[in-house]
Amino acid sequence: MAYRYATERRDDSDLGGGNVLYSAPGHPGFPVRLADELFQRAAARLGAAPFVLWDPCCGSGQLAVAAAMLHRDRLSRLLATDTDPAALSVAERNVGLLSGAGLAERERELRAQAAEFGKPAMVERADAAARLAERLRGLGGDLDGAVRRGDVFHPAEPERPVDLVLTDIPYGDLTRFSGAPPDADPVPALVRALAAVLPEHAVLAVTARTRKVALPAGVGALERVRAGNRAAVLVRAGDARG
Template identity: 65%
Template sequence: MAYRYATERADHTDLASGHVLRSAPGHPGFPARLASELFQRALAHLDAGPVGLWDPCCGSGHLLAVLGMLHRGRLVHVHASDVDSEAVRIAARNLDLLTAQGMAERERELRAQAVEFGRPSFADRAGAAQRLAARLRAHGGDLPHSACEGDAFAPSPPQRRVDLVLTDVPYGDLAHWAGASPAEDEVPELLRALSAVLAERTVLAVTARTRRIGLPRGTRALERVRVGNRAAVLVRAGDIR
């Protein structure tokens, strides 16, 4: 049976970048509702079981952490990689929040800051950490995760199963391509590079702040989506030429 995706407007304040999840300069957060919708759309093109998820342009790891919180029961593992070593360090700390120990430590940190700085907002964030921890417990507990430095244009074969790649490519003044990226047509080259190390059935979902995302010539999209100023495309690795 196909997986049905939901688009209800739930309150995702607890998942905002810089609230409980740590933010990083130059690595903006990703809208939680859009992340959830794209994830569920991609699941509709995969088998029914839980999936392994990889973000090869992870930045602060916000996208993966959000999906881990919202869809713990649909995931067996999440992996983050980025060419920026500092981004990977922050991503690893955010992914640690997908465990009871990591979230408990974050809650204690926020409560200590509320006392030290006399700011009620930190106590509110600690309460959010409590709620997120309860959500994880209710939907499967600790989520296995990993983070490493890596160039998305020259990727190493994944060490664990990857069924789905979901990434928001760099854009504008907040983030930029680095590593072995080509001078132009970055997304088609990115898709070619990633598909070369993935199983043919793997689904790739890529978003960007643009009107339309280009694909390698001859490649058929599974779906195209537009939300606000973002475009997204879903494609199967075996269809990338």
């Protein structure tokens, strides 16, 4: 089945570069255009929207929140989980921006900083928050979101069935994951663990800074994507179960 996704050009800079979304040390931002493309490729493999989106390695939450901000009209819920308490505290702030109240507070914060420090860049970031609030209203308004502590290798079954997993594997030595299999690429085990708590129809889109994202032996990819120094794989949950 060939995928179909929108290719219109638009300015998504308000979501990038730490303009509005909060950042955390050690959790660099994810390219917004790639997040958009992967979401659309995965969504094209699913049935009718709305979907529940889950990022099980969410870090600061920028990837999931950017995708949700772009596609609010196709989502009913966002779930973000990670094992790092510091990252989760930032993710909670970013998921809070998926509401009019959260964006209004962020705009006020940025305008206060602009007045205090006299930096025009802060005014531009405040204006970006206002534009994102307008976009969110136009796509359906506030989105239900939850941030939880969770181990991707021993995930709890989500409270509501998840349709789409979108996640970026943390940089560096992947075996630093707690619960990762020793002396082996942990990504196949990660995919198996997630697939076990997902409905068969769900699609996982997994990215990493590598030449090719590994899948469990015998599991075929729906498709593979390369973008700069990142690789991504899309796989059906039902195909990835042990």
